[in-house]
Every structure is written in C-alpha cells, then in structure tokens.
Amino acid sequence: MLAFAYFLILLLCNCGNVLVYSLNDEGHTLLSFKQSIKEDPEGSLNNWNYTDETPCSWNGITCKEQRVISVSIPNKKLSGFLSSSLGSLSELRHVNLRNNKFSGSLPSGLFKAQGMQSLVLYGNSLSGSLPFEIGNLNFLQALDLSENFFNGSLPTSLIQCKRLRTLDLSQNKFSGSLPSGFGKNLVLLEKLDLSYNNFSSSIPSDLGNLSNLQGTVDLSHNMFNGSIPSSLGNLPEKVYIDLTHNNLSGQIPQNGALINRGPTAFIGNPGLCGPPLKNLCSSDSEASSPSSFPFLPSNNPPQGGDSVGKVIGGQGLSKTAVIAIIVSDVIGICVIGLLFSYCYSRVCSCGKRKDENGYGFDQKRGKGRKECLCFRKDESETLSENIEQYDLVPLDAQVAFDLDELLKASAFVLGKSGIGIVYKVVLEDGLTLAVRRLGEGGSQRFKEFQTEVEAIGKLRHPNIVTLRAYYWSVDEKLLIYDFIPNGNLATAIHGKPGLVSFTPLSWSMRVNIMKGVAKGLVYLHEFSPKKYVHGDLKPSNILLGHDMEPKISDFGLGRLANIAGGSPTLQSSRMVSEQHRQPSSTPSEVATAASAAAFGSNYQAPEVLKVVKPSQKWDVYSYGVILLEMITGRTPLVQVGNSEIDLVHWMQLCIEEKKPLSDVLDPHLAQDAEKEEEMIAVLKIAMACTQSSPERRPTIRHVSDALERLPVLSD
Numbered sequence: 001m002l003a004f005a006y007f008l009i010l011l012l013c014n015c016g017n018v019l020v021y022s023l024n025d026e027g028h029t030l031l032s033f034k035q036s037i038k039e040d041p042e043g044s045l046n047n048w049n050y051t052d053e054t055p056c057s058w059n060g061i062t063c064k065e066q067r068v069i070s071v072s073i074p075n076k077k078l079s080g081f082l083s084s085s086l087g088s089l090s091e092l093r094h095v096n097l098r099n100n101k102f103s104g105s106l107p108s109g110l111f112k113a114q115g116m117q118s119l120v121l122y123g124n125s126l127s128g129s130l131p132f133e134i135g136n137l138n139f140l141q142a143l144d145l146s147e148n149f150f151n152g153s154l155p156t157s158l159i160q161c162k163r164l165r166t167l168d169l170s171q172n173k174f175s176g177s178l179p180s181g182f183g184k185n186l187v188l189l190e191k192l193d194l195s196y197n198n199f200s201s202s203i204p205s206d207l208g209n210l211s212n213l214q215g216t217v218d219l220s221h222n223m224f225n226g227s228i229p230s231s232l233g234n235l236p237e238k239v240y241i242d243l244t245h246n247n248l249s250g251q252i253p254q255n256g257a258l259i260n261r262g263p264t265a266f267i268g269n270p271g272l273c274g275p276p277l278k279n280l281c282s283s284d285s286e287a288s289s290p291s292s293f294p295f296l297p298s299n300n301p302p303q304g305g306d307s308v309g310k311v312i313g314g315q316g317l318s319k320t321a322v323i324a325i326i327v328s329d330v331i332g333i334c335v336i337g338l339l340f341s342y343c344y345s346r347v348c349s350c351g352k353r354k355d356e357n358g359y360g361f362d363q364k365r366g367k368g369r370k371e372c373l374c375f376r377k378d379e380s381e382t383l384s385e386n387i388e389q390y391d392l393v394p395l396d397a398q399v400a401f402d403l404d405e406l407l408k409a410s411a412f413v414l415g416k417s418g419i420g421i422v423y424k425v426v427l428e429d430g431l432t433l434a435v436r437r438l439g440e441g442g443s444q445r446f447k448e449f450q451t452e453v454e455a456i457g458k459l460r461h462p463n464i465v466t467l468r469a470y471y472w473s474v475d476e477k478l479l480i481y482d483f484i485p486n487g488n489l490a491t492a493i494h495g496k497p498g499l500v501s502f503t504p505l506s507w508s509m510r511v512n513i514m515k516g517v518a519k520g521l522v523y524l525h526e527f528s529p530k531k532y533v534h535g536d537l538k539p540s541n542i543l544l545g546h547d548m549e550p551k552i553s554d555f556g557l558g559r560l561a562n563i564a565g566g567s568p569t570l571q572s573s574r575m576v577s578e579q580h581r582q583p584s585s586t587p588s589e590v591a592t593a594a595s596a597a598a599f600g601s602n603y604q605a606p607e608v609l610k611v612v613k614p615s616q617k618w619d620v621y622s623y624g625v626i627l628l629e630m631i632t633g634r635t636p637l638v639q640v641g642n643s644e645i646d647l648v649h650w651m652q653l654c655i656e657e658k659k660p661l662s663d664v665l666d667p668h669l670a671q672d673a674e675k676e677e678e679m680i681a682v683l684k685i686a687m688a689c690t691q692s693s694p695e696r697r698p699t700i701r702h703v704s705d706a707l708e709r710l711p712v713l714s715d
Helices: 002-020 025-035 084-088 108-112 132-136 156-160 205-209 230-234 282-287 307-313 319-347 366-372 403-408 446-457 489-494 507-527 557-564 587-599 616-632 647-656 667-689 700-708
Strands: 037-039 061-064 067-072 079-081 094-096 101-104 118-120 125-128 142-144 149-152 166-168 173-176 191-193 216-218 240-242 247-251 271-273 410-417 420-426 432-439 467-472 477-482 542-544 550-552 637-640 643-646
Touching (some): 108 132, 132 156, 240 700, 489 542, 507 542, 507 550, 507 616, 507 700, 616 647, 616 700
Parallel strands (some): 067 094, 079 101, 101 125, 118 142, 125 149, 149 173, 166 191, 191 216, 247 271
Antiparallel strands (some): 037 079, 061 067, 410 420, 432 477, 467 477, 542 550, 637 643
16 A cells, blocks of 8 residues: 555656646747846736747747747836847747847847847847847848947948848947948848937948838938938939938939938038038039129120120110119009009909808809909910909819809808808719818919919828819909818817717727828928928818828918918918028018917927927927827816816826826727737827927928838728
8 A cells, every 4th residue: 555655656746747847948948038037017928837838829929830930029018138048949030029128238149040030129228239140140131129229330240131121220329330231232121220329430322222212211310421422312212311410511412312302301410511401512602603703894704795794894885874774664664553553443343242141252253253354365374364363273184163163052161260261062063172261351462372372282192181273353262172071180089069979089090090191291291392391280170081081181271361361360371391491580470480389389399489480390299299189088288287288298297107008098099908009109109209309309201100110900
C-alpha cells in the first residue's frame, strides 16, 4: 500500500512537469520578453503563461502554421526595456509596440529576425543610436521610430533596406548627414518624414530619385544647410515638400514639384531667396533696379534707340511740355467721366420693388428690366462687363437654367446672418439650389466682384461647396450654389436648438467627416490657384451631403459681401492668397481682424488679434477646435463652475489633471469604446493643431496624412 502511494505521488509530479514544460520554444522566448516589462497596468499580458503549448492564443500574438509572425501590443502603457529575445523568433514579420513607455536602447539582437517587414515603435521613450544591424532587414517595408529620443547619425547600412516604403524618424534627436546613396537605393519609398531632428549637412541631390513618394516629404525643423537641390523638382508634382525651419540658403529652384509651392514650404530659412518668397536674390534685385534700365534720363541711351526715349530724354519736347500734355489729358478724361455719369443717372434710374412673397430677390423683371439695361449686347464684349448686369452668369458649363427660371422658382428661407439671407430654391424641373442674397448696396465695384467670384467658381473639390453661378445688379447680388441636403456639422454634433432628441454621429462617421474637411483644406492651401486661406472655418459652415460627406462652405463670402456694398456684421471669411499679400496693413484691415476675433474668437487662432494678414495656420487652429468639439461633444465655450473657458483651455486642464478619457469624450461615443486608441490619436492631432504658437502647429497636409493613418471606417 505504501508503495502504491509513492507511485501515485511520483505520477502526479511527472504530470506537473509535463504541464510546466509543454510550452514550445517561441513561447519561452516571449516570456523572456515579458520579464523585461516592469509595468503592465492594464494586464495586457496576463494570459501569457507556461500552461499553453504555444503562444498563438496570447494577447497581441499572431501565428501562422503555429509560428509567431506578429507581436502587436500598442497603447497599453507598458514600461520597461526591449529585450533582444524577440530577434529569436525566426518567422517574425511584424512588431508593433507604439504608444507605450519603453525606454533604453534598441537592442541589436532584435534585428536577427531577418524576415521582419514592419517595425513600429513610435510614441515611446527609446534612446541611443540606430544599430548598424538594421541593414540585415532586407525585407523591411515600414520603419516608424518617431516620437522617441533616438540620437546619433543614421547608419550607412540603412540603405540596404531597399524594400522600405515607409520611413518615419520624426521627432527624435538624429543628427549628421543622410547616408550616401540614400535616394539612389531607397527608391521604393512612399512616405518620408525626417522632421524635428538635428540632421545637418546638405540635402542629398539623389532624393530626386524617390519617384514613388506620396503626400508630404517632410524635412522641416532640422539643420540642413546649403542650397536646395534642383533635383527635388523631379519628385512627383503632387508631393508637398516641406523644407521649413532649416539653414538652407540660395535661390529656390523653380522646376517640377518645386513650382507653385507657397512660401509656407520654405519659411524659417533666412538665407533662401527668390519666388515664392518676398526677398529677392541679389541677382534679381540688381536686374530690377532702376539703373539697369538704359532709357531713363539718368543713362545715355544708345544711338538709334526707340523714339519714346528720344522724345523724353533727347531734343524733342521739353519736360514742361510733356507735363502739360499729361495734365490736359487727365482733365479731359475727368470731364468725359462726369458727363457720362450724369447721363447715366438720368437715363438709368430704376426703382426697386419686391416680389409678391416678400423675399426680395425677384426684381428687375419685365418692363423695368428693359428700361434699365443701358447697354445693348452688341455694345460690349459681354454682359458681365456692364456695371448694370441683369443676366445670370454661369460659372459651370452644366448650368442649364436661366434667370427667369430662377426667379419663378419656389423659394424657402434657410437662414439669415449678417451676410444676407440664404434660400432653398426648387426649380420647375426639380433641381434644388441654395441662393444667397448678399445685399442691396453698391454699384461701383462690379469688376472687382467679378474677378473674385469667378476665382471662387473655379474651385472644384468633393469637399468644397461648388459655386455654380452669380447675378449682379445695382440693387441685387445673388450667389447660386449646389444645395447640400443634410444641414451643417454644428447641428449634427449638438442637435437643433429646441429639439431634445437627435441622432448622434457615430465615431466612424465623425472620422470620415474629419478626413474630408482636412482634404478640402489641403486643396485650398496647396492646390487652389492662389493658395487660399478660408479664414473663418467653423462647424456651421461645414455642410453635410447625401452620404454625410463634408463640404466646406462660405469660402470668400466676407470679401464678396464687402465688395457687393452690403454691411455684414462680420467678414466671415477671408479669401486670401499666400502669393498676393500686401506688404503692410491699413487701419481698416486691423479693425476687420479685431472685429473678426472678437465676434468669432471661439474658433479663431489667438494671433488674430495681433496679426492682420491671415495665414494658413489660422485654418489649422480652427480645424483643431472643430476636432475637439467632435471628440468631446461640447460647445466651444465650456462651463466650469461659475465661469466659462474656451474648449482648448478646458482640454489642456483635463490633460494636466490627468482626467480619464471617459470624462472627456462625448457620452454618445460610449458605444464605440473599442475605438479608444483612434480617439486618443485624433485628440493628439487636435491638441497639435491648437498650439498657441502658429509655428508649432502642423500644416493641414500633415494633419490629413496623420488622419489617413487611421483605418477606413464605415457603419
């Protein structure tokens, strides 16, 4: 009996040993990695233990044919150091440990996994240099080490990773020059971000070989010096090249992808000169100096010069005679102008009358219209050149309606503002339009109005409301747009005033709206003819289409209202070209900016009160506030105790006080709790956009690229 008991104990012990040692070698390797982790506050690795035969069921582990191919544990607040043991996983293809708290250096043993295709470690506290062994990863396609503390020069072996498609080393402390042959060898690169480092030396000319690049090539906030290689113009034309805040000098090449880039791509390089910057290069300034023109009186014109030079500077008419001729011409023109004005006012005095329904844009019809049309069609090149202009001017070849059809249509008031009334107009054939009436005053600035409105009419983008046509007369100015059926973003976020219930936007819908608005702004900032600034972006002028796709509206509206002679309470949008800013600002411009800031400060950047000339970073700030509004579900003014603070400062307080995410998010997003990681990512983007210093805000191109990293979502 005693012998049997002994045998039973021995059997149980052996069974225990079998359980303990049943885990395969890759499981032991991962447990070795687990031992290097000091803190796991969310218990992400709790099911990593010895009782399984393989680690394929563990959190964050993916296997193929019972071999570990992926270790993905992002955003779990893990702290510790990276163990080189991961390099022992022979079939390892993907490592994703982003947004944790790993510190220490990157172990060279990690690169023994020579089949690795992606290594994503951004958002940790890793430091030290990038090991030379990185060159062993011949199959590596994505390397993202951004937002760490890596330093030192890039190893020359990096160029051996010839399959790289994504290289993001931004926001580190890398220094030195880029490896020789960088552009020649890494020709498959689609994304390149080296911003916010200490890279120095010159920009390699072979970067122009990277013909597969997309989005933004970001070399900003480094110490690159020397001239911009003209070979960068060989990059795809749709690529945006960000060279801001370096030590570059010399003339900006004007070829290929470098043409038509606004000055925002080159600021922060005092040594750069030439278009699109205002500071001319020395050779340009000499060429444009007065002394370089040979026919001015201060120079001796060559024999046989033109007759104008001879008359003014030679033995022709005296200076007194020339001045007398000019003065007499001016007086004659003024007299003719006064006579024309008098005759015009006598012949073309028209009263105005409102239509039967009182809306007031059914005017100048029938007899009144014929009496007031002072120019026949054959007396001018086009009707749109007449000051009194009573025909609809289409801005799109697809416009198939005329003024009479528009004025006979059913009209319903959609809304009123300081910039006029907006109507929903339904034509007899069922076509629905939105018509904005700008005002009744002004008749002397038609040409200016025509130039501005036709520039806006050329803008075509899926995320910008299309201006189809316009109408101008002394007493009436109308803008005709596509009708967008699902209201605006402000109503979609907060509901209509007075209505208790509404259907809140899901997280996926919000992300798709965010992406669409960013794309629309990228088009305005980079691809529109004049690199425009919206200037008054807010949820109420972001309209939602049939499929809830966002469309930016009210672009250039304040400018048009001002020209049209109305008296808007606020210039709600500034149609400003980065390439056509005035060198100084008038008191009226200062007053306009101050008024805008005071009236719409909830979305306006803080520098609006100090800087008159709008910049694209104004739009980035406004966009950031909108992101916060969509994430939190709160209005731009938040009630805190007995006082109100703006949404940006409220969010900063929440971060400082380390409030849980649930206290910050819109309660309607509780059903999307599994998307917490994406919400945090968008929140970080919003906080970057709302930095108080415009220099620290990203470009809208950067923002759009960051949002595109999020997965494509659908309900």
